[in-house]
Amino acid sequence: MSKRGLKRREFLSAAATLAGASAVAPPSAGDSAAGVVSVSHPYPIPSRNASYKATVPDTLDLTERARLGLNGLTGTLDWGEIPEFYFRVTLAPPQMGHDSLSHCACGPKYFEAFPMLRAMTGSDLNADVEARYNQYMLSSLGEDGLFYTRITAKRPWDRTSPEDYANIYGQGRMIRAMLAHYFVDRNPEWMRRLEKLVNKLREIAVYKDDYIYFPTSPGYGDIFSYPKSGWKITELHRGPQQTMADLPDHTMGIPMYLGGTLLPLVRYAEAAGDEKALDLAGKLARFLLKPDSAWIPDGYAKGVTPAEHGQFRGHLHAHTMTLRGILAYGVATNDTGIKAFARDGYEFARTMGIGRLGWFAEYTGKHSHETCGLGNMIALGIQLSEAGVGDYWDDVDGYVRNHLVEGQFTDLASLRSLNSSLSAEQEKMLERSVGTFAGWGTPVALSTVLMNCCMANGSQALYYPWASTVRYSNGSVRVNLPLNRASPWLDVDSYLPYEGKVVLHSKQANRVLVRIPSWVDRHALKCDVDGQACMPPFAGNYLVLDAVRENSSITLTFPIREEPERFVLDDYGHKGSQILRTYTYHFTFRGSTAVKVVSDAPGPNLYDGIKPAAVPTYAAYKDREPFRKPSAPMKTVERHSTEARILSW
Template sequence: MSTQTYEKFEPLHNAQLVLGYLTSMVDEKEDNLPYWLVLPHKKPAEAAHCRVDDAELVGSWYEAIDAVRKMLKTEEGAEVQLSFYRHLMKSWGEHGLRFHEPYPWTHTNHISFHEMGYILPALNRMVENHPEDLEAEKRASGLVRGMRSLVIERKVRTFWSGDYEEKEPIYEFPNDVYLREGGFDLSRHTGRGEQAIRNAIVLHSLVRRYELAGDEVALDLAVGIANHLLGPSRYFNYKLEFFGHVHSAGWVASGLVRLGRITGTRRYITAGKGIYDYIRSLSSSFGWVPEYAQWHPQHEEHCETCCIKDMIECANELILAGYEEYWEDMTLFARNQLVENQIKVSSYVVTDNTLPDGEGVTYREIDQRMIGGFTGGSLVNSISLSKFRSIAGCCVGMAPVALEIVWNRAVEFSGGRVLVNIPVDKETEEATVSMNYPDTGYISVTPKQQCDVAVRVYDWMGQNLSMKINGVACISSKEGNLLVFHNVAAGAMVELEHPLETAVVKETVRGEEYTVSWRGCDVVDIAPRGEHLRLYQRDLRIPKTYPSADDVHFTGAANFGPTQQAQTKQ
C-alpha cells in the first residue's frame, strides 16, 4: 500500500490518550480525586477542584477508565481506577443516595437526581465485572430502592369531568435536589429547570440494572419514569421535539429504546427513535451535535462531547432493536467529531511548574496532563480555548464509553461468523482486520479459523466493489447490507476494495454553511477553518497550524474565578 496521506481512525490511540488524562488529571493528595475544571487559557494554566469532582465524576471516570483499560487490555491505570472505587464507596446517606465528602471547595451537601444517573452505571460496571463484590451490589440495590421510595406516584387523574385511575405506573421526583441535612427543600433547586428530563437520565442504567441482577424494582422505576416523561411531563411534543438539554434527552432516548427492547414494548422504542431523529436533524452528518435544542440561536450553539456519546449509544440501541440504518451514524459520528473533540496538542499552553499546588488548585505540567481530554463545547471547525469548558471533566467521562461501544461493535464474532461492521484496524481472537481509509477504499479480513466472513457495506463505498480471497477474484452473497464470504479457510485473506475520491460537499451546520471534504467515511478537511484549535486538519501533506500562547485570550465566562465557574457547571 502507498504511504499514508491522511490520518486514520485509530480508536486505541484515542483510548491511550484519554487514559493518560484520566490517570494524571487527578489529585494524588486526595486519593486521585478528579479535577473537573481545567483552564488551559489562563496564564499560567491551572486545574481546580469543584463539587462535581466527588459527585458525578467519580462515577463517570470509573466507567471511563474501565472502558479504555478493557480496550487497551492494560494494567495501566489500575490503581487510579481503584481510587475511584474507594471514592464511590464513601459518602452514602439515607435512602441509599450518594452524596459527597465535605471538601473545602464544596458548599451545601446534597445530591441531584441527575448525578445518580452517573453513579448507577458505575455500580453496574462493578457488579458486572465482579459479581462477588457484595458492597457494590448493596449500593446499587440500595440506590434503586432509595430513589423508588422518593418518587411521587401519580395514581389518579382528577379532572373537571371526573376521576380516572392511572392504568400504568407514573413516577416523578418532587425536586431535583435532595439535601443531606433536610431532604427535599422545595425552596431550593438547581436552577436548570427541565427537571423531568434531567432527573430521568438514570433510565438507561435502571434497565441495565434489571438485566444484570433481575432487579424488578429497577424495572418498575424505569417504567414509571418513562411513562411520566412520555405523558404528564409534556416534555416532548407529538413529533418528539423538545426544548432544552440535548445530553439529557439523548441519554433518555437510549434508555427508552433499551427499555422497549427488554420489555417488548414498542412504544418506548418508537419514542426513543423519535427523540434521536429530532436531535439528528439538528446535528451535522459527521457528528457535531448541539448542546441545547431551541435554547439559543443556532449560531451560538457548541458541541458537548457528552451529546456525541449519547447519539452513539442510542444508535447502538436502535441497531439492536432492528434499525440497521443507524450503523452509518455510529460510524460517521465516532470516526469524525468524537475523536476530533479530543485534545491532542498543547504547545499554546503557558505552564509554570514553579508555582506550588494550593488547596484544590494545581499548576503542575498542565500542558502535558490535559492531552487526551475532551472538549465541552466545540464549534464545527475548531475548539475555542477561551470558552469556558473548552475541556470538560464530564465529557472526559462520557467519550470513552462511546469509544468502547464502537470498538466492541466494529468487529464481532457470532454464530460462527466474523462480522466487520465498521472499517477499523483490529485484531480479535477470531480474526485480523485491516483498513486503509481515508487513503484508499480497502478492507482486509483474515480469519484465524474456518468460518464465514461478513463485511458491512455502505452507500459511500459506491457500486464498484472488488472482492478477492488470497488475491483471486471471488463473489459473495448478499444479506441486507452485508457481503458474506462462506467457509473461508483459516489464514486466508478476504479483501474488499473500491474507488475512493475526495467528495466536496456543502453543509449547513449551526446555522452556517461549511464546505466539507469527505473521503469515504472520513472528513479530511472543513472550510472555513476556525480558531483556536483547528479541527479536521487530517491531510498529512499540509503542515498543521495551532495557536500560540499570545493568541489565546480571556473572553466571556472565561473571566470567572474557579468558584464561580464551578457553580456554572450544573
C-alpha cells in the same frame, strides 16, 4: 486485595483504606506511580498474553485513543487527599480546579470509563491513581445504598448543602459504573451493592398515578438531590424561585437528572433479572414520556405532534440521554411504539448541527458543540442499529472518524504553543491533560476551557464503537464498522480513508457478515478470500461469507472518491431567540472522513462556551491533508485482544 476482584470484606473496608491514606504527590515524569499509595486493582487487568505484534495500516485506531484517554482520565483526578476529578480545566493558561456540584452527578462517569478503557488497551497506566479514585467512590456509598456527596472540611469547594446529599442523576451514573466493573470481574458484591441502591431509589421515589418522579430540594446540593435526612418537599416544581428544574420547557433539568436515571435502571434490571427494577424503570419512563416532561408542545410545527416523536428544544445532551433510556426500556419490553419514539427523537437530534460530521449544538441554535451530546448520539446510533430499529452504522462511522476524535486533545506541542510561557507546574498540567476531550467548540475550533463531564463521556464514546465493530455469536462474526479492531475472533485492518480497502483476518469465525457502507459502489466492490476472487451474496447491507477457515484473510476493495459538501448553521447564541450570525462551512469527505475544511468564520475563531470573553482555541481538522494520499502508511504495533463486553451503557 485480590486481583480477581473485591471480596466482600475488602469491598466494605474500601472507605477505611482510603481514610488511612495520607495526601500523596502526583507521579513524577517517567514514573506513573511515584509517590502514590499502592493499592491493588479492584478488577483484573486483561491478560497480557492476549497481546501480539502486527503490521497494520497507520489509520484511526480507537485503542490508541483509549490509551491517551487513560492519561486524561487519571491526569484530571486530584492527586491530593480527596481524589475527585477536576471539573474545570483550562489549557491556556493551564489550570485545574474543582467546582461545587460536578462530583455529585459526574463523579461516577470516571468510575465507569476506567474499566472500559482498560479493556480496550490492556494498559495499567497510572493504575494506582485510578485505584485510589475507585476506593473513594466506594467510600461514598451510604449504609442505605445511595451514592452520597459528603459535606466536609476536606471538600471546601462544596458548601451547597447543610448535609450530605445524593443526586438522583448521580445514582444512575453510579449504577452504570458498578455494572461496568461487574461485567469485567463478575464479582457478586457489585450486584449486592447495586440491589441496595436500586431498592433505596424505589423507596424514595414519589408515586403518582402510573408513574414516578424524584423531586428537587432547594438548598441541598445540585438540583434533584436527596438530602440524607430525607426529602424536604415532594412536589416536582417549587414555585417562583426558578432553577433549571423549573424552566417551562425543561431544557436540561428533567431530561438530564431524571431521564439519565432510566437507562441505568433498565441495564441493572437486565443484568440482575430484577422484574421489580424493570417495573420501576417503566414508571419513570411513563413520566418521561409525558408531553410536559421534556418535549416540545403541540403547535410547534403544523401537522406534527412533536411530543409523540421525541422532538425537543434546549439541551441536546440531556434529551438524548433520556432517549437512550427510553430506547433501552422499549427494547427490554419489546414495545414497538417506544422504540419508534426513540428512533424519531434520534433522527430529530441529528438535524441539530452537522450530522455527517458528528457536530451537534449544545443547545438549540447555539453555535457550540458539547462532547457529552456526541457520546449519546454514538450510543443511540449503535443501539438503534443493534436493536433492528434502523441502520445507523454510517452515522456512527462518521461521528467517530470526525468530531469524536477531533475533539480529543492529543498533541502536547500544540497545547504548549497556546501559551507564551509555562512554569514547571503548568507544564505538568498540560502533560496530564493530553487525551482529554473538548467541552465546547465550533466545527473547526475547540475551546481551551474544558468541562470534564466531557472527558468521561468522550472516553466512554471511544468504547461504544470499539466494542460494536466486531460482534461474535455462535461461530458467526458480524463486522459493523470499517474500523481497526483486534478481537479473539477476527481482526480488522482498515485502510480508510487513504484507500478503499478493508482486510479481515479470521481467527475463530465460521461465518463472517461484514457491513458495506452506503457510500460504497457495490458494482465496483471486489472481494477475495486467501487470494481467490469471489462475490458472496448480500443480506441487507451485509456481505455474507460462509465456511470461512481459521486464519483466512478476507480482502475487500472498492473505489473511494472525494465529495464536497456545504453546511450552513444559524447562530442564536445561548438560548437566544434571534439569529446573531450565519456560518458557512465547506467540507471535503473521503468516504465518511472529512479531509478538508474551509470556514467563513472570522479570525482565530476565539470561543468560550460560558464566559463572554474570548479564549484561545485549539484548531480542529488542521492535520488531515495526508488523508488524501492514495496509499495508507503502515506501522508495527502491539495489538490487544480481549473478550470483555461491558453492558452498562
